[in-house]
Amino acid sequence: YARNGLRVLAVATRSLTGDAALPVSLSEYTPELVEKDLTFLGMTAMVDPPRPDVAKAVKECRSAGIRIIMVTGDYGLTAESIARRIGIVKGDHPRIVTGVDLQKMKPEELKEALQDEVIFARVAPEQKLQVVSALQEMGEIVAVTGDGANDAPSLKEADIGVSMGISGTDVAREAADIVLLDDSYASIIRSIKLGRGVYDNVRKFVVYVFTHNWAELIPYLLYGLLAIPLPLLAVQILAIDLIIDVPPSLALSREPPEEGVMDRPPRSRTQRLFDIDFLTRSVVIGVVIAAVALAGCLLTWSGGGWQWGMQLPADGLVYRRGTTMAFAAIVVAQMANLLGSRTLDTSILRMDWTSNKWIWA
Numbered sequence: 475y476a477r478n479g480l481r482v483l484a485v486a487t488r489s490l491t492g493d494a495a496l497p498v499s500l501s502e503y504t505p506e507l508v509e510k511d512l513t514f515l516g517m518t519a520m521v522d523p524p525r526p527d528v529a530k531a532v533k534e535c536r537s538a539g540i541r542i543i544m545v546t547g548d549y550g551l552t553a554e555s556i557a558r559r560i561g562i563v564k565g566d567h568p569r570i571v572t573g574v575d576l577q578k579m580k581p582e583e584l585k586e587a588l589q590d591e592v593i594f595a596r597v598a599p600e601q602k603l604q605v606v607s608a609l610q611e612m613g614e615i616v617a618v619t620g621d622g623a624n625d626a627p628s629l630k631e632a633d634i635g636v637s638m639g640i641s642g643t644d645v646a647r648e649a650a651d652i653v654l655l656d657d658s659y660a661s662i663i664r665s666i667k668l669g670r671g672v673y674d675n676v677r678k679f680v681v682y683v684f685t686h687n688w689a690e691l692i693p694y695l696l697y698g699l700l701a702i703p704l705p706l707l708a709v710q711i712l713a714i715d716l717i718i719d720v721p722p723s724l725a726l727s728r729e730p731p732e733e734g735v736m737d738r739p740p741r742s743r744t745q746r747l748f749d750i751d752f753l754t755r756s757v758v759i760g761v762v763i764a765a766v767a768l769a770g771c772l773l774t775w776s777g778g779g780w781q782w783g784m785q786l787p788a789d790g791l792v793y794r795r796g797t798t799m800a801f802a803a804i805v806v807a808q809m810a811n812l813l814g815s816r817t818l819d820t821s822i823l824r825m826d827w828t829s830n831k832w833i834w835a
Contacts, residue, residue: 475517475519476549476550476551476552476555477551477554477555478555479521479523479552479555479556479559480519480520480521480552481519481520481521481522481548481549481552482517482518482519482520482549482552483517483518483520484514484516484517485514485515485516485517485518486512486513486514486515487512487513487515488508488510488511488512488513524556524559524560525658525659525660527658527659527660528560528659528660529559529560529561530660531659531660531662531663532560532561532562532659533561534663534667534736535663536561537736537737538666538736538737538738538739538740539738539739539740540666540740542562543562543588543592543593543594543605543609544556544557544562544593544594544595545594545597545601545602545605546593546594546595546597547595547596547597547598547599548595548596549595549596550570550572550593550595550596552595553570553593553595554568554570554593554595557593562593563591563593564591565591568590568591568592568593569587569590569591569592569593570592570593570595571587571592571593571594571595571597572594572595572596572597573594573595573596573597573598573601574596576594576597576601576604576605577601581608581611584604584605584608585608585611585612588605588608588609588612598624599620599622599624599625599628600624600627600628602618602620602625602627602628603627603628603631605628606618606628606631606632607631610631610633615633615634615740615743616632616633616634617632617633617634617635617636617662618631618632618634618635618636619636619637619638619659619662620635620636620637620638620642620646620650621637621638621641621642621643621646621657622642622643622646623643623645623646625637625646625649626645626646626648626649627649629646629649629650630649634651634652635649635650635651635652636650636651636652636653636654636662637649637650637652637653637654638653638654638657639653639654639655639656639657640655640656640657641657642657652665663736666736667731667735667736668731670731670735670736670738671729671730671731671732671735673741674729674731674732674735674818675726675727675728675729676727676747677747677748677752677818678726678729678815678816678818679723679726679727680747680748680752681748681752681755681756681815682722682723682726682808682811682812682815683719683723684748684753684756684760685756685759685760685763685808685811685815686714686718686719686760686763686804686808686811687760688756688757688759688760688761688763688764689760689763689764689767689804689807689808690706690711690714690804691760691764692760692761692764692768693705693706693764693767693768693771693800694706696768701783702772702782703775703780703785703786703793703796704797705767705768705771705796705797705800706767706797706800706801706804707797707801710797710800710801713801714801714804714805714808718804718805718808718809722808722809722812722833724832725812725830725832725833725835726812726815726816726833728830728832729816729829729830729833730829730830732817732818732819732820733820734819734820759811759814762807763803763804763807763808763811766803766807767799767800767801767803767804767807768800770799770800770802770803771796771797771799771800771803772796773799774792774795774796774799775792775793775795775796778791778792778795778796779792780792780796812833813833816830816833
């Protein structure tokens with residue numbers, strides 16, 4: 475029965491005579507006192523099947539580089555059968571560690587067991603804390619799910635504690651960082667996907683903003699170094715920062731998670747939000763935009779009779795046409811950059827162009 479994933483209870487009876495010396499208080503009853511002179515009657519097997527969406531969620535976890543470890547009070551064979559059915563274990567002989575085994579284990583032995591496929595069965599809820607602490611000492615980011623009052627220490631100790639909102643106790647909910655309103659494991663996976671999408675959107679926003687900052691800075695540097703007329707007016711930079719910066723950045727924050735976001739491994743805890751790759755990306759795009767803007771400005775000035783080394787009157791039509799050309803080039807280029815910033819890995823030609831209406835607004 476257990477190998478088929480059923481939970482099995484044995485049923486027995488014991489006849490008590492009238493002169494049997496029994497305690498008055500329930501707290502005085504012990505297993506040694508009760509579990510003797512029993513007559514076995516039979517067994518009952520119950521099925522508690524996993525929810526249909528759990529297997530798919532576990533598969534997504536594996537592709538996202540997230541490892542799942544089952545810690546349960548069920549019998550070992552029952553736990554193994556369920557874990558195999560939903561995809562938590564794949565090997566032929568996963569290690570099954572019971573609560574009794576866990577009590578006898580040294581910290582080094584527990585860490586060694588955690589290196590392989592392992593199931594913790596017949597484990598008391600308070601023993602979860604032992605597993606959580608060992609994983610954290612191994613450098614892992616640990617999320618723990620639980621619903622009982624005894625789960626509170628492990629929920630509190632974990633990097634992310636997830637409590638059940640329906641079946642969870644008040645103590646568990648208070649100790650957790652996240653409460654699942656539907657008690658569904660699949661909700662955790664959806665949250666991870668959305669969380670990765672939010673993190674990506676913040677990075678997209680940062681790169682987008684830094685890009686036009688470079689495009690604004692370079693003309694000012696050339697103005698000081700090469701003694702050319704100022705290619706951008708202060709009011710134009712203000713317009714770029716307020717209009718070409720804020721609304722498109724807010725639109726990027728509404729970008730849905732990219733298609734392959736759950737196929738990436740978890741990022742390192744040492745990874746910076748704005749790393750060298752993103753700095754390089756913003757600089758390269760910013761230099762290209764600045765070059766196009768300056769080229770348009772200088773060509774417009776040259777067409778109006780300007781020569782290198784000459785100064786132009788600030789209220790002259792030729793000067794204003796040149797600065798307008800630089801301003802327009804940055805604005806149009808940033809609109810193109812906005813479309814390119816929608817994705818970190820995928821080509822913009824393969825994106826869903828209708829997935830974010832705020833971009834087009």
